[in-house]
Amino acid sequence: MRETAVSATSLGKRGVPFELSDEIFMLCANSDISAIEVNLPFGYDFFGIDFEYLNALSKKYNVRLWSYHLPFSDYFDPSALDKTEGDKALEDFKRLIKNASKSDIKCVVVHPSAEITIAENRGVRMENAIVRLSRLADYADLFGIEVAVETLPRMCLGNCTAEIEELISLNSKLKVCFDVNHIELGTQKEFAEKLGSRIVTLHISDYVVTDDHLLPFEGKIDWKGLITVLNKINYNGPFLYEASIYTKENVMRDVRLYHKLHKKIEDLAD
Numbered sequence: 001m002r003e004t005a006v007s008a009t010s011l012g013k014r015g016v017p018f019e020l021s022d023e024i025f026m027l028c029a030n031s032d033i034s035a036i037e038v039n040l041p042f043g044y045d046f047f048g049i050d051f052e053y054l055n056a057l058s059k060k061y062n063v064r065l066w067s068y069h070l071p072f073s074d075y076f077d078p079s080a081l082d083k084t085e086g087d088k089a090l091e092d093f094k095r096l097i098k099n100a101s102k103s104d105i106k107c108v109v110v111h112p113s114a115e116i117t118i119a120e121n122r123g124v125r126m127e128n129a130i131v132r133l134s135r136l137a138d139y140a141d142l143f144g145i146e147v148a149v150e151t152l153p154r155m156c157l158g159n160c161t162a163e164i165e166e167l168i169s170l171n172s173k174l175k176v177c178f179d180v181n182h183i184e185l186g187t188q189k190e191f192a193e194k195l196g197s198r199i200v201t202l203h204i205s206d207y208v209v210t211d212d213h214l215l216p217f218e219g220k221i222d223w224k225g226l227i228t229v230l231n232k233i234n235y236n237g238p239f240l241y242e243a244s245i246y247t248k249e250n251v252m253r254d255v256r257l258y259h260k261l262h263k264k265i266e267d268l269a270d
Contacts, residue, residue, distance in 0.1 A: 001266045004259045005035035005066055005238035007203065010245060011255060012041075020054055029061040032259035035238045037201075038105070039069035046071050046096060055103040066238055067148070067177075067201055068100045072111035078132040079113035079125035079157055090132045094139050101143035107201055108140060109148050109177045112167050113157035122157070126166060129157055134171035141173050148177035148201050151191070153210045159183075161191045168198060179203035179242065180221060181213055188221065192229040199235055205243035213243050216261045224268040231269050239265075 011027060012018040018041055028036055038054065040046065058065045070076065070093055078093070080086035097108055112129045116122065137147045149167050152158045158167055159182070168174035176199045180188050192199065206212065206219030216223055239262045245253050 001263065002236065002239045003034040003064075004032055004262045005037065005064075005240035006033055006258055007037040007039040007069065007240065007242040009039045009041060010241050010243055010258075020049075020057075022057060022060075025057045025061040025063050027255055028063045031255040033063065033255070035064040035066040035240070037067040037069055037109070037240055037242075038065065038100075039242070040071075042071075042073070044071075047092075047099070049099060051100050051103040051105070058104065065103050065105045066240065067107040067109055068096075068105050069109045070096055070111075072114065074114045076111075077114040078110070078136070079116075079129035081121060081124060081128070086128055086132060090136060093136055097136075097140050097143065097145060101145060106144060107146050107148055107175075109150050109201065109203075110136065111152060111156070111158075112149050113152070116155045116157065119155070125157060126163070130167055130170050133167060133174055137171045137173040146173070146175050146200055148175045150177040150203070151179045151182045153182045161186050161194045164191075164195065174198075175200040177201045177203060179205075180226060181205040181207045181211060181242070183210075188226050189229045192226070192233055192235075196233045199233065199237075201237050202235075202240050203242040204239060205241065215243050215245070215257070216265060223265045227265050227269045 008020055011024055054065060076089050078089055080089060113125055133149060140147050149158060151164055158164050164176060176195050178199045183191055206214040206216050206221050208219045212219060241258050245255060247253060
């Protein structure tokens with residue numbers, strides 16, 4: 001069975017300021033979670049993350065630092081139409097990757113765009129993102145780190161199989177973060193079959209409406225079909241949750257539920 005992993009923000013308590021702390025790593029270790037994605041909320045000082053400290057916690061609790069989700073917003077947008085803004089985003093991403101290289105992290109996840117509402121600029125944004133993401137992959141490779149471009153919902157770039165293929169087409173170093181909750185067009189099965197070995201990490205959650213980030217079996221995803229196709233393409237990375245552990249009544253469930261759900265899904269495979 002693949003290892004069970006979580007995005008750090010899937011462990012935070014609502015209404016409590018979030019920090020990647022000793023407590024978070026201990027919670028993972030006690031919940032059969034063996035890997036974590038560094039993912040921090042909006043407003044956080046991303047440039048001040050102490051990756052050497054996180055690496056020490058990782059080794060202390062035997063919870064692997066698997067990936068780092070780079071920040072995303074209009075400010076951190078590789079598709080930006082304004083050249084100065086886009087190039088600034090690229091340079092900031094490089095600074096963040098260099099900082100992350102002080103740890104054992106070998107994968108960074110990046111959004112190919114911010115929210116897009118003006119459809120007529122989509123082609124230019126695609127061209128900008130393709131070039132800047134390629135440059136980012138070359139830079140990250142200097143540190144032995146892979147850049148995984150995430151599937152996105154709504155009108156964002158990368159909301160279908162064809163766009164993700166286009167976004168990573170310029171550079172074979174670019175990989176894919178398959179967020180199964182963000183497939184706006186097409187199916188999860190189609191996406192996995194097309195992208196195959198370029199998929200190096202997952203964001204696992206369920207949905208009724210795209211971007212719900214529900215727990216598996218609370219939405220409409222065909223989990224048997226998904227785990228079968230992941231086996232078919234020989235995906236061996238972590239089964240990484242980016243979901244809410246809260247009930248509709250705003251009660252935090254036992255974090256060990258992540259591992260139990262993962263095992264249930266793996267057992268569905270033919």
